[in-house]
Amino acid sequence: MEGRRCAGPPVFRVSLTAAMRRQAVPYLFLAPYLAVFAAFWAWPIVQSFLLTFQNTRVIPPRWQPGLNWGRLLNDAVFLSALKNTFFILLVQVPIMLALATMLALALNSTMLRARGLFRFAFFAPVVVGEVAYSALFRLIFNGKFGAVNGALGALGLPTPDWLQRPGTAMAVVIIAITWRWTGYNAIIILAGLQNIPQDLYEAAAVDGVPRWRQHLSITLPLLRPVVLFALVLSIIGTMQLFAEPWLITLGGPGNATETLGTYLYRQGFTSTNFGYASTVAYAMALMAATFSAVQIVFFGRQR
Amino acid sequence: MRRQILRAGAILIAGLGLGLAGAQAAPKGEITVWSWNIAAEALDMLVPDFNKKYPDVKVNVLNMGNGDVYTKTLAGCAAGGTDLPDVVTIENSEAEIQWARFPDCFVNLKEFGVEKYVDKFPAFKWTELMAGDGIFSLPWDSGPTMIFYRRDLYEKAGVDPAAINTWDDFINAGKKILAATNGEVKMVTIDMNEDGWFRALANQESCSYFTNDGEAVAINQPGCVVALEMIKKMIDAGIVANGDWGGQIQNIKTNSVASAYFGGWYEGTIRSNAPEQSGKWGMYPPPAVEPGGVRAANWGGSSLAITSSSKNKEAAWAYIEYALATDEGQISMLRNRGLVPSLLSAVSTDYAKSPMEYWGGQPVWTDMLATQGNIPPYRGTQYFDEVRGTIVNKTISDFMNGNYKTAKEALDFAASQIVSATGVPIAQ
Numbered sequence: 001m002e003g004r005r006c007a008g009p010p011v012f013r014v015s016l017t018a019a020m021r022r023q024a025v026p027y028l029f030l031a032p033y034l035a036v037f038a039a040f041w042a043w044p045i046v047q048s049f050l051l052t053f054q055n056t057r058v059i060p061p062r063w064q065p066g067l068n069w070g071r072l073l074n075d076a077v078f079l080s081a082l083k084n085t086f087f088i089l090l091v092q093v094p095i096m097l098a099l100a101t102m103l104a105l106a107l108n109s110t111m112l113r114a115r116g117l118f119r120f121a122f123f124a125p126v127v128v129g130e131v132a133y134s135a136l137f138r139l140i141f142n143g144k145f146g147a148v149n150g151a152l153g154a155l156g157l158p159t160p161d162w163l164q165r166p167g168t169a170m171a172v173v174i175i176a177i178t179w180r181w182t183g184y185n186a187i188i189i190l191a192g193l194q195n196i197p198q199d200l201y202e203a204a205a206v207d208g209v210p211r212w213r214q215h216l217s218i219t220l221p222l223l224r225p226v227v228l229f230a231l232v233l234s235i236i237g238t239m240q241l242f243a244e245p246w247l248i249t250l251g252g253p254g255n256a257t258e259t260l261g262t263y264l265y266r267q268g269f270t271s272t273n274f275g276y277a278s279t280v281a282y283a284m285a286l287m288a289a290t291f292s293a294v295q296i297v298f299f300g301r302q303r
Numbered sequence: 304m305r306r307q308i309l310r311a312g313a314i315l316i317a318g319l320g321l322g323l324a325g326a327q328a329a330p331k332g333e334i335t336v337w338s339w340n341i342a343a344e345a346l347d348m349l350v351p352d353f354n355k356k357y358p359d360v361k362v363n364v365l366n367m368g369n370g371d372v373y374t375k376t377l378a379g380c381a382a383g384g385t386d387l388p389d390v391v392t393i394e395n396s397e398a399e400i401q402w403a404r405f406p407d408c409f410v411n412l413k414e415f416g417v418e419k420y421v422d423k424f425p426a427f428k429w430t431e432l433m434a435g436d437g438i439f440s441l442p443w444d445s446g447p448t449m450i451f452y453r454r455d456l457y458e459k460a461g462v463d464p465a466a467i468n469t470w471d472d473f474i475n476a477g478k479k480i481l482a483a484t485n486g487e488v489k490m491v492t493i494d495m496n497e498d499g500w501f502r503a504l505a506n507q508e509s510c511s512y513f514t515n516d517g518e519a520v521a522i523n524q525p526g527c528v529v530a531l532e533m534i535k536k537m538i539d540a541g542i543v544a545n546g547d548w549g550g551q552i553q554n555i556k557t558n559s560v561a562s563a564y565f566g567g568w569y570e571g572t573i574r575s576n577a578p579e580q581s582g583k584w585g586m587y588p589p590p591a592v593e594p595g596g597v598r599a600a601n602w603g604g605s606s607l608a609i610t611s612s613s614k615n616k617e618a619a620w621a622y623i624e625y626a627l628a629t630d631e632g633q634i635s636m637l638r639n640r641g642l643v644p645s646l647l648s649a650v651s652t653d654y655a656k657s658p659m660e661y662w663g664g665q666p667v668w669t670d671m672l673a674t675q676g677n678i679p680p681y682r683g684t685q686y687f688d689e690v691r692g693t694i695v696n697k698t699i700s701d702f703m704n705g706n707y708k709t710a711k712e713a714l715d716f717a718a719s720q721i722v723s724a725t726g727v728p729i730a731q
Binding site: 059077080161252253254255256266267269271273 | 377378381496550689701723
């Protein structure tokens, strides 16, 4: 093979030494991927960054560096989308991770029968398509015909018009996301639980450490890296939250469940303001990156 | 100067040539039309009659969601005309963004001599369909607003609809109806998370988000302030039920409201959802905001445009001309699906004048279309969707929830937000 190549056209022999050619081989194998990466990842990332400095509502787009970034901080709807996103971040993510941890402990328990079935059952929501389950949540929380109000009414409890009031609409979105992602996080944490060496517990048991103390001093500290991983994933996911608020409440009523994701979509695809949509996207990405960095610095030290 | 005249002459000659070519060859081929719900159905039902005149044109109407047509058209234009059909339905208020962002995406209908139809439609229908010196879309239906009311419930409370001249009268009538039904029947349903009522009442007072030249923000002008105050007044009087589109239909079905307020196209919605209430309904024009004020407003309405990427522009024009610029086409869609023609001559056809059984024998189309000439023109501008979807709906919902002391304060804030979103200055 090598010999045949050396017999190739003289131009090649002059321009490429054998060592260079050998170095080039892996890049040739990578080339298809790199081409796709450049066209569909790198270029859009650069291009949308450039868009943030342009007024894209005129033809041709005009270079106005302060326009979009200046608007961002003064934009009441962006700020309320930011507030809503943070609200979900601060309320939904901790609740979900606490539930997921408890669920993981329960699923890991040796006393539980049919563990495989339960694990599948709690993981199943992730398999359901976002559109389908959002439509179902819309229906079961319908103020007049929904199953939830049917049940509440039968118990003689108040039946709020869930999707028409700001607070309850937000509650529905949070319930929906929690339903979908708790099992997923529980499976991640469960994997972490199973990585904790059994001999630690055995040693503790020999020393007469009670179960609850084993839990506090062995399980939770050793779970920290996995929970941190789940936390980072959840935070990034929440920062980009789109499907549920868009499909269940359409960001409404008013802007009560508008998130950064739905606002970005609105600006990009119903107002065709690509410059401003890119600015919102970069703001989201910056925040997500900052969060992740902070978490890793503060909570990820031991690893 | 001389060169300009020469150029104008050349364009004129080219235009004449095109016109002649169009007149000579009968169009043929296949065209695809994007539309939504009842509008798409009405367009589809029109095809057999159209084919009697143009047997060689095959028309495919695709029934998609309203939002899908809008976003897919924008996306197709952004992609340089890829995968667009020959004809798209465009809502008037959402029209300008298309011409502003993608001026090359649509055919300037002057190519087909659309000028001859300009005075066949009311002026307000054209405002958003023209840009620069182009006309990009042909007016279809319009939405002259009417109060749809239950004759039996009004009568029971001793309310005479003919005596309701202002929205204040409307509020008083609502209180009477509440009293006569032990509070079980409200006067009307309002979707408090949507700007529909606000735009309609502001339209009566010749106020809109922007001035009609689109050069300034007008949302905090007195006409808009009065409109928002009036809606709050109705809500505070306790005569209003809150409800979205589906909730409103539910209220009608369960006899829990005595009226509804929408564009005329809501006729078909009431008629098809509550056939058992036939004969119990009537209509009257919207009450004035202030005594002696305008009693006409527009809510909704669409148009048809031809895409530049169409391979069969002649056939597409033949179809939209037949559908929208002939009495035959417009009346067919009115009869089949209750779409209110904006073509002025359609108003005087026999069908439009005839009494309607469902509406207690009232000739509702005549009554409705009579208001059409009084509707103050207004413009959506290219910022319409952005301004409505984010800023205005939020302001209304915040104001109704008591987050602002006065309507003026709420709308001043909305105006400042619109300025920062669009760069358009506030009107003086």
